[in-house]
Amino acid sequence: MSVAKEVASANQAFVSSRKTGQLPLPPARKLTVLTCMDARIDPVAAFGIKEGDAHVIRNAGARAPDAVRSLVISQQLLGTDTILVIGHSDCGMLTFQTPQAREIVAKQQGSHLDSKGQAELDSLNFLEFPDLHSNVASDVAFLKSNTLIKPNTDISGWVYDVGSGKLSQVA
Amino acid sequence: MSVAKEVASANQAFVSSRKTGQLPLPPARKLTVLTCMDARIDPVAAFGIKEGDAHVIRNAGARAPDAVRSLVISQQLLGTDTILVIGHSDCGMLTFQTPQAREIVAKQQGSHLDSKGQAELDSLNFLEFPDLHSNVASDVAFLKSNTLIKPNTDISGWVYDVGSGKLSQVA
Numbered sequence: 001m002s003v004a005k006e007v008a009s010a011n012q013a014f015v016s017s018r019k020t021g022q023l024p025l026p027p028a029r030k031l032t033v034l035t036c037m038d039a040r041i042d043p044v045a046a047f048g049i050k051e052g053d054a055h056v057i058r059n060a061g062a063r064a065p066d067a068v069r070s071l072v073i074s075q076q077l078l079g080t081d082t083i084l085v086i087g088h089s090d091c092g093m094l095t096f097q098t099p100q101a102r103e104i105v106a107k108q109q110g111s112h113l114d115s116k117g118q119a120e121l122d123s124l125n126f127l128e129f130p131d132l133h134s135n136v137a138s139d140v141a142f143l144k145s146n147t148l149i150k151p152n153t154d155i156s157g158w159v160y161d162v163g164s165g166k167l168s169q170v171a
Numbered sequence: 172m173s174v175a176k177e178v179a180s181a182n183q184a185f186v187s188s189r190k191t192g193q194l195p196l197p198p199a200r201k202l203t204v205l206t207c208m209d210a211r212i213d214p215v216a217a218f219g220i221k222e223g224d225a226h227v228i229r230n231a232g233a234r235a236p237d238a239v240r241s242l243v244i245s246q247q248l249l250g251t252d253t254i255l256v257i258g259h260s261d262c263g264m265l266t267f268q269t270p271q272a273r274e275i276v277a278k279q280q281g282s283h284l285d286s287k288g289q290a291e292l293d294s295l296n297f298l299e300f301p302d303l304h305s306n307v308a309s310d311v312a313f314l315k316s317n318t319l320i321k322p323n324t325d326i327s328g329w330v331y332d333v334g335s336g337k338l339s340q341v342a
Contacts, residue, residue, distance in 0.1 A: 003202045003253045004327050004340075010219020011338040022334035025263055027210040031174045037226040037241055039198040042215050045222075048181020055208040058229040060241040069295060070208055070231040076276045078263055082174045092196055092249055105247045109318060117318030124240060124319075147280060147288030148295075156175050163193035167182040169175075 023052035025078065031055070032074045035086040036062040036093075040162040047086075047167065055080060061093035062086055063127045064139035068148065075150050083143060083153055086167070087136040088160040098126045132159060137171040194223035196249065202226070203245045206257040207233040207264075211333040218257075218338065226251060232264035233257055234298045235310035239319065246321050254314060254324055257338070258307040259331040269297045303330060308342040 001009070031054035033043055043049055043056050055074045057067050062085060064071075074080045096104075102121055106113060113121070129135035140157040143149050157171030172180070202225035204214055214220055214227050226245045228238050233256060235242075245251045267275075273292055277284060284292070300306035311328040314320050328342030 002325060003200050004255060004325060006200075007202075007204075007218045007220070007255060008338060008340065011217060011336070014217050014219065015336045018336040020336070022261070023211050025209075025211075025261060029174050029177075031178075032208075033178075037203075037228045037245065038196075039223050039225050039227075040194050040196075041227075042222050044213050044215060046182060046185050047178045048185065049178070051213050051216075052210050054210050056210075056212075056229050057208045057231075058227050059238070060228075060244040066240060067230070068291070069237060069297060072276060072295065073231040073263065073272075073297060074208065076279055077267060077272065084175060084178060090193070090196060092244065096248060101244075101248065105243060105319065108247055109321070112318055112322045114318045120239070120317075120319060124243065126240060126244060146291075147283055147285045148276065148292060150280070151283045154173060154175060165182070165186045165189040165191070167179060169179065 020051055027052070027054050027078065027080055029053045030080045031082045032057065032071060032080045033084050033086060034062055034064060034067050036060065036088055036091060038088055038091065038162065041088060041160060046160065046165055061091060061127055061129065064142050066127055068146070072148050075153065081150060081153055083155045084158060085136055085139050086158045086160050087132050089162050091132060093128045094130065094132060096128055098128060101126050133170050140171040191222055198223065198225045198249065198251055200224045201251045202253045203228065203242060203251045204255050204257060205233055205235060205238050207231065207259055207262060209259055209262065209333065212259060212331060217331065217336055232262060232298055232300065235313050237298055239317070243319050246324065252321060252324055254326045255329055256307055256310050257329045257331050258303050260333050262303060264299045265301065265303060267299055269299060272297050304341045311342040
């Protein structure tokens with residue numbers, strides 16, 4: 001069975017046992033979590049946020065500069081006022097740099113890469129970082145100084161340990 | 172108690188009861204889920220993906236053009252080969268248009284908005300859409316024609332009903 005079919009099949013079981021009805025669109029706890037796409041992070045379990053509680057934005061590395069559009073929509077159109085930036089241990093973003101990554105992609109895609117794709121690749125900033133803690137602190141500072149973010153937002157930075165599951169505040 | 176402190180407290184309970192050790196960095200099922208930041212979507216429960224299984228990318232509206240960086244990293248550096256694009260019913264992205272949204276943000280931020288923020292707002296595309304199903308189909312087509320995506324990727328489009336919890340394939 002394809003992975004897509006497995007997901008559809010798992011969803012059928014979920015629907016059968018589902019008790020929650022439709023919840024309101026704006027997050028009940030006015031919370032936005034910005035974290036990494038990493039497969040080992042389950043925000044519901046690890047951060048105690050239930051369905052309906054919080055917007056969850058996820059990208060490679062939990063990068064704030066790549067999440068401005070979503071954060072503005074979350075805050076300005078849907079009323080959230082707390083932002084947690086959550087990086088994590090063993091992050092893939094610590095393991096490469098943009099120039100190397102561009103070479104890897106070009107090599108792997110080979111002749112499949114057309115001129116449009118090559119142009120997009122040439123300007124793609126992978127937003128990697130050499131140090132986890134300082135990157136979370138830097139992204140928190142980025143948000144605190146960005147005047148598209150609501151002035152009284154509670155913004156904090158955290159690191160999640162993918163081994164122990166422990167969340168520690170770093171900014 | 173602040174929401175941030177509530178999250179830290181919930182995490183302490185999670186750590187105490189945690190049984191999973193550290194899992195490998197690359198997703199076990201080579202799956203990437205691209206879905207919306209909406210508070211009513213819990214990918215682990217609704218899509219049957221366990222810790223370690225899949226990258227989960229989330230932004231406002233599950234928009235593929237806003238997820239290229241993360242998708243390239245997921246595929247090219249971490250070996251995933253299936254992408255599910257999952258929009259959902261009652262999405263906030265159906266309720267506004269960029270020009271109005273820019274006005275709302277400018278009005279709400281008032282004198283807090285500096286010239287840098289105003290310039291960023293003037294060029295911010297909110298990536299809203301007027302129709303859910305056609306947008307998911309369009310984002311799937313966008314990925315299928317983007318040559319930065321691996322040629323043999325299994326890419327499909329789905330709509331999640333936030334009331335019933337049901338996932339339906341649309342592309």
